[in-house]
Amino acid sequence: MNATEKFLEMKRRGQHITALTAYDYPTARLLDESGLDIILVGDSLGMVVLGYEDTTQVTLDEMLHHTRAVARGVKRALIVADMPIHSYDTAEQSVETARLFMKAGAQAVKLEGGVSHVPQIEAIVSVGILFMGHIGMLPQSVREEGGYKVKGRTHEQAEALLRDARAVEAAGAFSVVLEIVAPETAKTISQAIQIPTIGIGSGKDCDGQILVTHDLIGLFPWFTPKFVAPKANVAEQIRQAARRFVEQVRGQRSNQGAAPS
Numbered sequence: 001m002n003a004t005e006k007f008l009e010m011k012r013r014g015q016h017i018t019a020l021t022a023y024d025y026p027t028a029r030l031l032d033e034s035g036l037d038i039i040l041v042g043d044s045l046g047m048v049v050l051g052y053e054d055t056t057q058v059t060l061d062e063m064l065h066h067t068r069a070v071a072r073g074v075k076r077a078l079i080v081a082d083m084p085i086h087s088y089d090t091a092e093q094s095v096e097t098a099r100l101f102m103k104a105g106a107q108a109v110k111l112e113g114g115v116s117h118v119p120q121i122e123a124i125v126s127v128g129i130l131f132m133g134h135i136g137m138l139p140q141s142v143r144e145e146g147g148y149k150v151k152g153r154t155h156e157q158a159e160a161l162l163r164d165a166r167a168v169e170a171a172g173a174f175s176v177v178l179e180i181v182a183p184e185t186a187k188t189i190s191q192a193i194q195i196p197t198i199g200i201g202s203g204k205d206c207d208g209q210i211l212v213t214h215d216l217i218g219l220f221p222w223f224t225p226k227f228v229a230p231k232a233n234v235a236e237q238i239r240q241a242a243r244r245f246v247e248q249v250r251g252q253r254s255n256q257g258a259a260p261s
Contacts, residue, residue, distance in 0.1 A: 071105020114164020
């Protein structure tokens, strides 16, 4: 059973798909050992790893570098790589970029857009590369849209998103991410298409869920999306460990320099 058949079967059985992001070898290896279905090398690395303001500054070289690191740590989960902004402006460029990700160790690619990007999606699928869609709130368009806003609240928005989902499915995607889509709209889309929907901030009725790992484990305390309930506080554990190290080292030096009693 190939990946497409596997995820279609999971949807038919009502078995939810699990996905998290990874950007480095140790994280990827640990996530893979947890039993996740999908590991995404997300362009969110621009914010949570590289310190950029948003994902629009992430380069193709950076994404390929991190994809290679993740691929070294994964044995069983499906590795999907985000295609960064302006790496898929044309159908031809999309295929070239997707092939670079395959060489870097990815097993599928993802780009943002629905109806507007059907030529790119069809081109990628036509050369035998597994493709994941992404509709709803599009982080690479955050500057044009003026922030991270919920999509699909109005009837017009909901209809447009449904058209996007159907277009992505018809173009050959094996699944589609719904990002910050109104839950009722996400449910409608999930019921209307055959391929699995993977939600992030889109309610519980999608066929699977994905999160940024740094949000899940509390590793990026400077910003946590409202829809995330962190399962750990790794940032504070790092601070505490570093403080104990500082105290230990300074204490040793102080004791060495103390006058004998």
